[in-house]
Amino acid sequence: MAWNTAETKRKLKDAAVAEFAAHGLDGTTMEKIARRAGLNKERLYSYFGDKPQLFATVLADELNKVAAAVPLTEIEGPQAVGDYAADVYDYHSAHPELTRLLLWEGLMDLPEVPDEAARTDYYRAKVAVFERAQREGRISGRIPAADLAFLVLALAGWWYAVPQMARMMHADKASGAASNRTALKEAAARLAAPE
Amino acid sequence: MAWNTAETKRKLKDAAVAEFAAHGLDGTTMEKIARRAGLNKERLYSYFGDKPQLFATVLADELNKVAAAVPLTEIEGPQAVGDYAADVYDYHSAHPELTRLLLWEGLMDLPEVPDEAARTDYYRAKVAVFERAQREGRISGRIPAADLAFLVLALAGWWYAVPQMARMMHADKASGAASNRTALKEAAARLAAPE
DNA sequence: CTCAACTCCAACGTTTCCGTTGGATTCTGA
DNA sequence: TCAGAATCCAACGGAAACGTTGGAGTTGAG
Structure with a gap:
């Protein structure tokens, strides 16, 4: 062989x-x-x-994958923000490993993460898209672009960060991922809705 | 002695x-x-x-502390939702251990968490407060109460879940916790804003 | 064909951690 | 005072994980 x-x-x-x-x-x-x-x-x-090096390699690889899989180049309006949040949610739903790796990494609180420069560029590009949409009046400018982008990801990612909390909060009704997704979409759009 | x-x-x-x-x-x-x-x-x-038992004990204790420290019995309007999010954020800021313990727990994905019944009651009580405010028209009913409550906590907790992401996104400006808090408040209020 | 370089694995030494035990010390109640 | 119960710790056995090594099998160039 x-x-x-x-x-x-x-x-x-x-x-x-x-x-x-x-x-x-x-x-x-x-x-x-x-x-x-x-x-x-x-x-x-x-x-x-060794193990930490392997972890870093693995995480960097997965981040490259998601960067390619969930693009964001233009925001037409609040609805597009909701759609983007839903896309991120769907990606995480299909690839739960990434969020989990990110969370593990976050809990280690390293002073610097692997591939820091490239990742910073990636996030800053996303923020720039929000900034442009704000400047051109397509979405609200009340929340600074960096915070806005970050909080949209918060809405999409929290389900996977604390699944036990999600489960307990939705105890009575069998709400399911689909209704979570709908709520998420509405919520993300609201963050960007014009006054 | x-x-x-x-x-x-x-x-x-x-x-x-x-x-x-x-x-x-x-x-x-x-x-x-x-x-x-x-x-x-x-x-x-x-x-x-043994170790898992100790972990469970410790987490249950911390949860009892936060339950006592950040009450929520009434929501007058969207602004109150923002205030609540800010309170949660402040508590986490002063006691970062709790969020971290919750995140570690979440990553273990146990089929059932320690003290499940009591914790479910606690969360459901919070959800009930949102539900009442929605029924009485003080906040928007567009997002189901359970999702709304959950997402408000997402906004407040995400900073501590992925600090590395927060740091990279805010790379250029020295935004600081205070401005994060302001953005969070605005964002949480928006989730509940009437149409 | 031959040999150097590359790929792979079984087995090893070392360290680290878990959970326990035997016994010393301190307290309390009669 | 004194016996027995409770509190504490040094030290231990055993298991597991890390990272390495020595050697066996495979490839391709000369």
Whole structure:
């Protein structure tokens, strides 16, 4: 059987995403990642370095994926903000690993995150889109663009951050993801609604 | 020196709150908690059981504290929703441990959380306050009460969930907590604003 | 064909952590 | 005062995880 380095790396990285997302940096063992990938632990160390390095690699990769998957280049009006929030929500719904990785990372409170410069650019680009829409009067300017963009992501992400709270709050009715999504859309649009 | 069991327990619990909030369940060691409290590990086991039990105890305690510290019994109008969000934000700002414990818990995705019944009651009471304000027309009814209450908490909590994102988004201006708080207040009020 | 370089894994030493135990010290009630 | 109960800790056994190593199998260039 021929060597297939690229495939081996991919398997390891996929396994690492799953394990890290599920159990965090401290809760994950290198052994388990390797076994999930059907490979040996030593491959992890030789390809990716130690555990924190692997975590950083994995997170950076996932962030690149979401950047490509959920674009935002123009905001026509408040409704577009709601749509964007719903898109983010849908992406997280389909790829819950990303949010979880971000949350694990947030809880580590590192002084600097991996790939900081690129990620800052990415977020700043999103903020710029909000800024432009505000300047041109298509959405409200009452909330500063950076805060507005951040809070829209808050609305979309909180469901995955504290699922136990979501579950307890919706105890009586079987509301389901669809109705959550509708509420989210309305809420995000409201943040941007003109006076 | 006389025995002081209550004081010993308090010291252990305080140390456990700090360590668990900082490093999570897996990242925390019983040894470190005990040393932070200036006591022996064995005291932890005899008083609180093993590590997961201790975590559950600690979290339940902190939740009781916040329940007492940030009441919400009446919503006069949208502005009151903004004020409530700001109160929650301020509490988290003064006691960042609670949010962090909740987030660690959320990431464990347990099928059931400790003290589930009491916590459900607590959240449902909050939801009921929103429901009443909606029924009486003091705030908008467009977003279902459970979702509305949840999303208000999202706005207040997201800053602590992903501080790295907050930092990167506000890269250029030294916006600071005060301006975040103002934006949050405005945003929360908007969720409840009548049409 | 040959050999150097690359890929892979079983097994290892070391460290760290969990949860317990045996015993010393301190308190209390009779 | 004294016996027994409660509080505390140093030290331990065992398990698990990290990161490494030595060697076996595979490839491709010369």
